[in-house]
Amino acid sequence: MFKGTQTRLTMQYSGLLMLFLVLFIIIVYTLLYMVILRDQERELEKLTRQETRIISNYLAESARNELRGLGSQELVLAGVDQFFYYVVDAQGNLVMGSETIPHLRNELLTLVAGWVPERNQIREETLTVTFPERRIGGEEVERPSGSDKVRLMIDGSPIFYNNQFIGMIYIGKDISFAYQLFNWLLIVLAGLMVLFAGVAVFLSYMMSKKAMGPISNAFNRQKEFVGDASHELRTPLSVMLSSIDAMEMTDGVEEDPFAQKLLRNMKLEVKRMTALVSDLLVLARADSGGVERSYERFDLNIEAENVIESLTPHAEANQISLHLHAPDEMNVMGDRERLKQLLYILLDNAVKYSPDGGHVTLTLEKGEKEWTMSVKDEGIGIHRDDLPRIFDRFYRSDKSRTRALGGHGLGLSIAKWIAGIHNGSIRVESEPEKGSTFTVYIPLNQTASTAKK
Ligand code: ADP
Numbered sequence: 001m002f003k004g005t006q007t008r009l010t011m012q013y014s015g016l017l018m019l020f021l022v023l024f025i026i027i028v029y030t031l032l033y034m035v036i037l038r039d040q041e042r043e044l045e046k047l048t049r050q051e052t053r054i055i056s057n058y059l060a061e062s063a064r065n066e067l068r069g070l071g072s073q074e075l076v077l078a079g080v081d082q083f084f085y086y087v088v089d090a091q092g093n094l095v096m097g098s099e100t101i102p103h104l105r106n107e108l109l110t111l112v113a114g115w116v117p118e119r120n121q122i123r124e125e126t127l128t129v130t131f132p133e134r135r136i137g138g139e140e141v142e143r144p145s146g147s148d149k150v151r152l153m154i155d156g157s158p159i160f161y162n163n164q165f166i167g168m169i170y171i172g173k174d175i176s177f178a179y180q181l182f183n184w185l186l187i188v189l190a191g192l193m194v195l196f197a198g199v200a201v202f203l204s205y206m207m208s209k210k211a212m213g214p215i216s217n218a219f220n221r222q223k224e225f226v227g228d229a230s231h232e233l234r235t236p237l238s239v240m241l242s243s244i245d246a247m248e249m250t251d252g253v254e255e256d257p258f259a260q261k262l263l264r265n266m267k268l269e270v271k272r273m274t275a276l277v278s279d280l281l282v283l284a285r286a287d288s289g290g291v292e293r294s295y296e297r298f299d300l301n302i303e304a305e306n307v308i309e310s311l312t313p314h315a316e317a318n319q320i321s322l323h324l325h326a327p328d329e330m331n332v333m334g335d336r337e338r339l340k341q342l343l344y345i346l347l348d349n350a351v352k353y354s355p356d357g358g359h360v361t362l363t364l365e366k367g368e369k370e371w372t373m374s375v376k377d378e379g380i381g382i383h384r385d386d387l388p389r390i391f392d393r394f395y396r397s398d399k400s401r402t403r404a405l406g407g408h409g410l411g412l413s414i415a416k417w418i419a420g421i422h423n424g425s426i427r428v429e430s431e432p433e434k435g436s437t438f439t440v441y442i443p444l445n446q447t448a449s450t451a452k453k
């Protein structure tokens with residue numbers, strides 16, 4: 001039980017830590033992305049402004065009102081790390097320009113043709129560059145052929161002469177390195193995240209362990225207490241029972257109907273308390289894993305007949321008939337006493353919650369992988385809201401009614417535990433006022449070592 005809570009706590013703690021980590025990484029990445037790209041944009045804008053100014057100054061100095069005929073020899077532009085620069089006249093004809101990869105000129109010119117950027121507008125483009133294989137003197141390969149993606153940031157600015165538009169300058173900057181940086185950053189951050197995820201899980205595990213420690217200790221002490229108390233209560237209860245028996249037979253009491261009635265009631269309550277104490281003891285031992293179990297092969301059919309026989313007087317008193325449907329021989333592997341107890345609990349409940357004249361049927365079946373026992377009654381049934389809780393300790397759907405019938409709400413918890421130690425399960429189908437069917441499924445390959453401790 002504590003293991004489950006601890007795992008849940010670990011998952012919640014580490015989930016929370018991871019959430020913060022992911023948020024942190026997203027914020028750091030976005031900030032870096034924005035800062036680096038913004039920085040590149042500012043640099044490009046500055047460069048474009050600078051080069052536009054150089055051209056304008058040159059035109060003013062040499063009193064030219066058109067760009068045509070301008071040669072790169074006459075003008076040295078300032079940009080050093082630009083991927084390309086093109087100066088085009090008002091008609092869009094290239095006047096001067098240069099690029100890092102010459103065979104891209106046409107592609108680049110088509111890209112910017114006719115583009116007049118709005119204020120502060122900067123474009124980003126991705127180009128696929130193919131390198132032809134270049135050989136130096138016969139065999140030696142200088143650069144293998146291949147293709148690469150180039151990310152470009154492009155800015156443009158109009159050129160005026162005496163307030164008259166005479167052309168455009170376009171400048172492209174290679175920002176592939178920035179994207180490479182982002183990719184690397186992403187890989188590094190992802191790596192860090194995996195690392196921190198491990199650390200987060202470890203830390204959460206330690207934290208939840210620390211948090212659960214005192215609770216689990218207190219629970220263990222309480223379990224021990226319930227176990228010890230139930231054990232200690234058994235002896236005085238059996239002494240009381242035999243004392244009542246002795247008192248009933250005492251002269252004077254035998255003839256006194258009132259005293260007889262009192263003793264009968266006392267006996268009933270002591271028996272009920274003994275049953276409760278022994279159920280508590282079973283559960284307390286089950287919790288601490290201290291129940292001894294013996295696994296053996298036996299005929300469940302015979303045990304079922306015995307249980308039915310022991311319940312028959314009680315059933316007959318209420319005109320309830322008990323039926324058994326089972327194969328002639330039903331050899332199973334398991335803890336004989338516990339499985340008998342399980343049968344007893346289910347049949348006793350079926351009788352308890354059946355109206356007078358009802359029928360209770362026990363069916364035993366052996367399948368290929370599991371065997372089943374199912375107990376069907378035509379009794380009061382269980383409300384849908386109560387179904388998920390009836391296996392909880394001390395849960396009774398109708399407290400006053402079940403108490404009057406002698407129930408204290410521990411039977412089904414024990415039944416579930418017995419099915420569990422055989423790696424099996426127990427399921428219930430029920431409809432109020434129509435009846436209930438409890439079915440227990442136990443796997444056939446049952447050995448002492450596979451059974452849960
Ligand atoms: P109890 O000793 O009260 O019978 P159990 O743990 O055996 O305790 O059962 C829990 C509750 O489930 C009961 O109080 C009852 O309300 C309901 N229940 C169990 N078996 C049946 C049944 N065959 N028909 C109707 N209700 C049942």
